[in-house]
Amino acid sequence: MSQGSGIGSGIGSEFDLIDRYFKPLACKDAGALNLGDDAALLDIPSGQHLVVTSDALVSGVHFLDSQSPKDIAHKVVGVNLSDLAAMGAKPRAVFLAAQFPKDIQENWIAEFALGLGQALEETGAVLMGGDTVSTPGPMAFTLTALGMVKTGQALQRNGAKSGDVLFVSGTIGDAALGLLCATGKLEENAFLLNRYARPQPRLALGQALAEGGFATACIDVSDGLLADVGHLAAMSGLGLTLRADSVPLSDPGKANLEFLEVILCGGDDYELAFSVPPNNVSKIKALSAKLDLALTQIGVFNDNVPGVRVVDGAGQVIKFATDGFKHF
Amino acid sequence: MSQGSGIGSGIGSEFDLIDRYFKPLACKDAGALNLGDDAALLDIPSGQHLVVTSDALVSGVHFLDSQSPKDIAHKVVGVNLSDLAAMGAKPRAVFLAAQFPKDIQENWIAEFALGLGQALEETGAVLMGGDTVSTPGPMAFTLTALGMVKTGQALQRNGAKSGDVLFVSGTIGDAALGLLCATGKLEENAFLLNRYARPQPRLALGQALAEGGFATACIDVSDGLLADVGHLAAMSGLGLTLRADSVPLSDPGKANLEFLEVILCGGDDYELAFSVPPNNVSKIKALSAKLDLALTQIGVFNDNVPGVRVVDGAGQVIKFATDGFKHF
Structure with missing residues (x-):
């Protein structure tokens, strides 16, 4: 030093x-x-x-x-x-x-x-x-x-296949809402503030996915869910349909649904988003129980349309003011 | 990235x-x-x-x-x-x-x-x-x-022994004088400016010393010659007598001897200073010829007095206004 x-x-x-x-x-x-x-x-x-x-x-x-x-x-x-x-x-x-x-x-x-x-x-x-x-x-x-x-077990971003299911760990948007709390734009909430201040890297999950060979691609959610799963799709040369109402939210997250764009695009979650072949989905559910960590299916990769389509429960496309796919 | x-x-x-x-x-x-x-x-x-x-x-x-x-x-x-x-x-x-x-x-x-x-x-x-x-x-x-x-060949700072000879590569003080040029405190000199701007890491020398097992300790001269050889002495639990008139200088360095303190304490040289058992000295001279790089004997480690004593050609101790041994 x-x-x-x-x-x-x-x-x-x-x-x-x-x-x-x-x-x-x-x-x-x-x-x-x-x-x-x-x-x-x-x-x-x-x-x-x-x-x-x-x-x-x-x-x-x-x-x-x-x-x-x-x-x-x-x-x-x-x-x-x-x-x-x-x-x-x-x-x-x-x-x-x-x-x-x-x-x-x-x-x-x-x-x-x-x-x-x-x-x-x-x-x-x-x-x-x-x-x-x-x-x-x-x-x-x-x-x-x-x-x-x-050797040979490292998870990368470019391995997703059409038909793979997109999972995400934990809950999304808490840190971005926590930043709103910290900057006085949202009522103070200890849980959200802590999620912003002290990200917990999902090390046990990443290692289990690598060892088990369960996932075809993986990324951590740092720039915002939509941007990062967009990277997975782009690096894998695929499109992705993401169900907004499937994205796992904490209770404070659910209480702030008017900030849906912040939740999906805000970043700093440090959860893992990963693609899983359909025949491995049951293994992910078992892993979720073993790690005592929510692992939620939020989308499916396809080879139809490049980019991420966000849809609501009725299948209608949701558009956001900010582009969720690029950070610049 | x-x-x-x-x-x-x-x-x-x-x-x-x-x-x-x-x-x-x-x-x-x-x-x-x-x-x-x-x-x-x-x-x-x-x-x-x-x-x-x-x-x-x-x-x-x-x-x-x-x-x-x-x-x-x-x-x-x-x-x-x-x-x-x-x-x-x-x-x-x-x-x-x-x-x-x-x-x-x-x-x-x-x-x-x-x-x-x-x-x-x-x-x-x-x-x-x-x-x-x-x-x-x-x-x-x-x-x-x-x-x-x-494995086992890495050069470290703490291995010098009493009686070991201190060598330094290249010439000392050029970069510090180059900084004086760059900041208008010394007449512009392309050689000195280049030595400040583009340090050349002595990779071939370091690797040869490690492979040959010729040196007992080594450090790069970044904080100034006196400070860094002071680290070698301190980490090895030894004293060191350094002959100021043995320190290798470039021609522009010799032309600016009124800046002796800048030369010895100024830093940014990125030469290597290393200790060598007396029976390996001939190997260092051979290495100098092989690498076409000046390797100059400038001092001897002892177990008499902790710290670095800088002496002139007559053996008289030279004192500097700034403490050459610590950077803070």
Whole structure:
């Protein structure tokens, strides 16, 4: 872990802070070399693919400056490990490059490191390195996550077949509604706020899908359900019909159906959407029971019309003001 | 590669820009999955350690906003791969998380991607993923580099022994003097400016040291020669006497000896400093000839006095206003 050109020039204590708060998280793996070397060393067992993903989160863009340091740490970890979950990978190590404003307080870093430790503990990944630098701009974190999946078992986006059923885990739209709560546009609701603040990567589900060979394609729902299942369809060269009234909602979600577009397009769910051949559907229902996690059938892939058609219970197409299929 | 919450909302073309400029760099490895998936897949041969490092570079802190996009790309790559060089690792893949201001121009990204491709080409690493997000603050890049080294051969910082000789590659201080040129504090000099703008990671040297088992400890000179050899001494629990008049200087360096402190403490050299048992010194001289790279003996480790003592030709201790041993 490098501390070059770092925070706290002139304060003189930040170097020690990093040692105090981040080094203990890294000591869980000898390959982290106690964060004292140029890089970390890892051994990857044969028969395993290494799975690597890297996500940057900027204050004011991907999280709110007003959020607690612990929540921000949970989000930084959750967002990244969700990408490992979507490939069916088991987390192994993370590398954190933190950009802190020069006036960062010791207490903020201490709380952030505490949240980071908790979030990693929940997922089985270990902090093995990174960088800590100062920025004249907003706080930002880039986490690179390394995981492993048995050779040949990685879930990808491009494997869906016509006739495959689209499933989604958990409930959709809670985080987007939580953001409305956090920004005062919706009445405060602890459940929704928590779903926004602390995404839970669906690691057990992703690994079970990969090991069982049950799914033909998988993606995590980060940019919004419609956009992400649109990626699955596009990468697989298929069309998709999605039943809006099948999309699983939490009770607070059901109570805010006037925000249907926010729910379907808002993002930050970090649930998994995956395609399943019809003859594997019963296995998904069994997996749902085993994991105690709702897995709901919300659509069917076809080779008729490219793109996602959203229909209501009567089969009528629903149009949205925002394009749910592209983020830009 | 994820493009979520990305640049150019409303412009509508940035998504395509990324596809156009970064995807071609990633197509060199099938495991990059065409940047279309959640993460990349890599196979690590057995008998190899994976070596991982991650560095963040922020505009105005680690590079100048006025530098060319190509130079900035070279710096982002060079700084990171220098950490792999210091471990003796062979580069394999990089993951780039880019934070761009919303008003970034297509031409800037095109030039940056061109520089990135060149810099990677020189080192043998392939772009395999990353992230592209917008920031209301300064441009910033986090590169995570993955390399490999034979199990048991990785160079570390803590292995120097009393009596070992300290070597350094190339010439020292050029980049720090180049920064003085770039900021108008020293007369413009193309050689010095280039040394600042385009660090050359000493990959062949690091790999040769690791394979040959010639060195007991190694570090790259990023925070300044005195600080970094101070790390080697401290991590090895030793003292070090360094001869200031032995430090290898370029001709422009020799012409600016009034900046001796800048030369010894200024950083950004990205040369390797490494400790060698006396009976291996002849092998280092042979390696220098083979690599056509100056490798110069500049000090000796001892177990007398912790810390680095800098002495002149007459053995008199030289003191500097800034503490060369710590960056904060």
